[in-house]
Amino acid sequence: MPRLPPNPTSPSWRTPLLVIIAGCLIAMIGFGIRSVFGLFLEPMTLTYGWSRETFAIAMAIQNLLWGIGVPVAGAMADRYGPTRVLSFGALLYGLGVWGMATSDTSLGLQLFGGVLTGLGIAFSAFSITLAAMARAVGPERRTLVLGLGTAAGSLGQVLFSPLGQQFISAFGWSAALLILAATALLIIPLALVLPGSDSHPGEPHFDQSLGAALREAAGHRGFVLLTSGFFVCGFHVAFITVHFPSYVKDLGLSPEVGAYALALIGLFNIAGSFLSGAAGTRWSKKSGLAFIYFSRAIVITAMLLAPKTDLTIYLFAAVMGILWLSTVPLTSGIVAQVFGVRYMATLFGIVFFSHQLGSFIGVWLGGRLYDTTGTYDAVWWAGVVLGLLAGVIHLPINERPLARLLSEGD
Template sequence: MTSPSHPAAAPWRTPLIVVICGCLIALVGFGVRSSFGLWLEPMTLAKGWSRETFALAMAIQNLFWGLGLPFAGALADKFGAPRVLAVGALLYAAGVAGMAVSDSGLAFQMTGGVLTGLGVAFTAFSIALAAMAKVVAPSRRSLALGLGTAAGSAGQVVFSPFGQALIAGIGWHDALFVVAATTLLVIPLAFILPGASQDESDPLADMTIGGALREALSHRGYVLLTAGFFVCGFHIAFITVHFPAYVTGLGLDPAIGAYALALVGLCNIVGAFASGAFGQRWSKRSGLSAIYFVRAIAITALLLLPKTEVTILVFAGVMGLLWLSTVPLTTGIVAQVFGMRYMATLFGIVFLSHQIGSFLGVWLGGYLYDTMGTYDPVWWAGVVLGLMAAVIHLPIDERPIVRAARPAPAA
């Protein structure tokens, strides 16, 4: 891999090293937050909370992840990813540790919701992906984005059984402290990534963040992409938080829920990398449309087929292939259309829509289960939203915006 316009400052900071460290950051950051659903039952039973109390905290977490990411992206674009990721790791660790000592629903919503959500935002794999994308050639950018996304899924493979083993071995309380300490691994990895840099010949060199946002928001494809990512968040957050409890409610072994989440992550390693390879050669918008359509079919099959261990694991495998396969294509469209200068900022806005969907998916799951005793209405809502997303991605214009080149400085 060679850097097109953002050479590494130190000779050892090669594109390969940057990609590896970015992947490890994605693995830890996404892996930790993807395991929180394992704490739903033990914490609600120990505290005497309703599922809605837990779900609301996770919904707030997703919302603040989305609200914080545009700011984190803007700071990363201006000051560089390392400092943003390091601050995020400290917030993340404090939030997860705070979950363990929360003695009320409000305290849990502040620690597990607000603080952890901001920590997730400032350690988001999208910030690591933006740093990775800046050091690889455009011909390999989509593959690098797919690899980084797949690493996030590898974190889910690692942390789902790891979290379950910790809960079973040392209890949910101490397990949260172990997981909190794990998030601090992001700090040394972050300072291996390149800091902020700017290509003087870049036509975006003089554009402000405000100008970049105005340009993007006036682009119909960007608006459609943002709307479609709402559906991705709705699906993923609902399944991540509620699927283990859903499986238990079917009368199946709780371990099946943990295995299912691990299988989602395992299959997504394949799906995310394949998505990046697909986007390197073919239309990214068509790939996104197909992903959302197949998601709707998979959820429909889950609802209509007998609820056996095989059904659960097959569903998890199929959803795993489609899980974060939206991310390389979505980030790829943002980079392809608008360029690299404000990629983290612009994707942060798109991701805010994703997290609004996450908030609704998680909260509605808990609220409707407590009021109706079933998750089925949320599942069917996911089917309808998946079909809608399949349609709205088709008109997206993937062509790069043409701008006048900035004159090179005189010698």
């Protein structure tokens, strides 16, 4: 029989509001920094005479290592708490971005910008932060809180996109990266506020091992479908983040249009993520995800067929922003709803690994096909097809909580 969870040992000052604020700031910093790396593609490749594929490979490695590291970091956070894991990740993050600024070889870029930065992002990932925030509130508010955390990450993109461009213009791309490396270290003091892994209010407590939780999830058809569908989100987001500024410039538009477009994506995703989280508290999360992926396919198609003007780019960025990370509160919300929050960081980390496989393919394929064909069109159309497939994949998911979570009152 389940028993009520023990009282958390966190200090009295660690209120849910304070945890949510700290978590949002961590998400804002961590996501904001990594969202502007696309701004460095052109200046770095011009400085060193690299091809776009060279930069894209480093960013693809970064996304892959991010994906590989997140389940490991999530398991460590579930066992030891998020503070130490996030602090370690912030140190790696800062070191990796510093190395990007000082490396003048493709191997150095792949090591620092790819491996170290990717692991740093993984161990300071907003997925760990979201799990910690979810533990601070009861089940009825979790999807809303997850939406707030995701929206905060988008606010980071809003702030860091124009700032990153201004830093590059004012100080040069190398100094701009050094500023971002120092900013990543701010995650460390904020991580001290987050609660430990023993807090999961509103749920019965089970002595379930991590291995048992993994086997339970692997045998759940909905978890497999959710993991498969999140691949597409990674493909879309990473390709656009890294290659969109260069795509915009290739159209003959000003470089500032690409930077402002990334900022618009982040700005409108604040609303999209919050609305997604709020909707997930009332309506079917899987239906919301299907709607988002179908809508992405339609929006990309419309952009490709429309005249390429500043207004077209800004409209695309605004609508795509609504759909950008609105998948995250619903996807993570399904994980928490079906399996509970005890091992949420680990389970969502596995789902997120699929996201990062998609990110790796999207970033690498963008660079590869551009260098081969001179255009990004094939990757855009692949994104349309994948969006339609993802919409279909999410419809059969069973969102019902497992029986052990429904027996709280027993």
